[in-house]
Amino acid sequence: MKLNIGEELKTGGVESSQKSHQISLPQGLFGFSEIKTMELFYDHEELPFMWLREQEKNGLAFIVVEPGGIVPDYNVEISDADVEILGISGSEDTMILNIVTLPSEQSSKISLNLVGPVIVNRNSLVAKQCIINNHEKYSARFLLDLSDGGS
Numbered sequence: 518m519k520l521n522i523g524e525e526l527k528t529g530g531v532e533s534s535q536k537s538h539q540i541s542l543p544q545g546l547f548g549f550s551e552i553k554t555m556e557l558f559y560d561h562e563e564l565p566f567m568w569l570r571e572q573e574k575n576g577l578a579f580i581v582v583e584p585g586g587i588v589p590d591y592n593v594e595i596s597d598a599d600v601e602i603l604g605i606s607g608s609e610d611t612m613i614l615n616i617v618t619l620p621s622e623q624s625s626k627i628s629l630n631l632v633g634p635v636i637v638n639r640n641s642l643v644a645k646q647c648i649i650n651n652h653e654k655y656s657a658r659f660l661l662d663l664s665d666g667g668s
Contacts, residue, residue: 534561540569540637540644543602547633547646549577557581557614557637569614569635580617581635588615588631588659594650595636602645603638612637614644618658631655 537558545552552571559567565587570578584591593613605611614635618628632652637644649655 535559536561538642540642542644542646544645546635552577566617567614569616580619581614582617582629584613584615584629584631584634587661588629591631591655592651593634593636595647596650599636599645599647603636603643604641605636605638610639612639615659627661628656628658629661630657631659632657 535558537556540555540557542553542555544550554572555569555577556572557567557569565582567581567583568578569581570576603611614637615629615631616633616635618630620626620628631649632655633646633648635644635646
């Protein structure tokens, strides 16, 4: 199934700028198969950056982004088996999250894993980290240069 990049998270008429959603990961994340649930947490003022984190104190946490508007021409294709596990019927049912890496020595450059995104069913909040079928087109270390951020 080919997935289009959805719009950024919409908060509607939210009074607080912080939101969180409980995400179910039946198969865990790569390297962390024991973690079955995580919280997707974001502050509207920090978008597009969000946190995918364990709810326990000092738990594992990843910075993630939705790639829409950030990565040009990013089209995700996942297997029929992944579509079935996620229970999705089309791109409108999905949220694509790419894990961010922040190198300490180059704070103006971050990288995104475009090969192994976390795909979330927007309706059920079931998620799975997938190796995309069209992985040869993308990098697991796509560099995003933030040095022109207007400062």
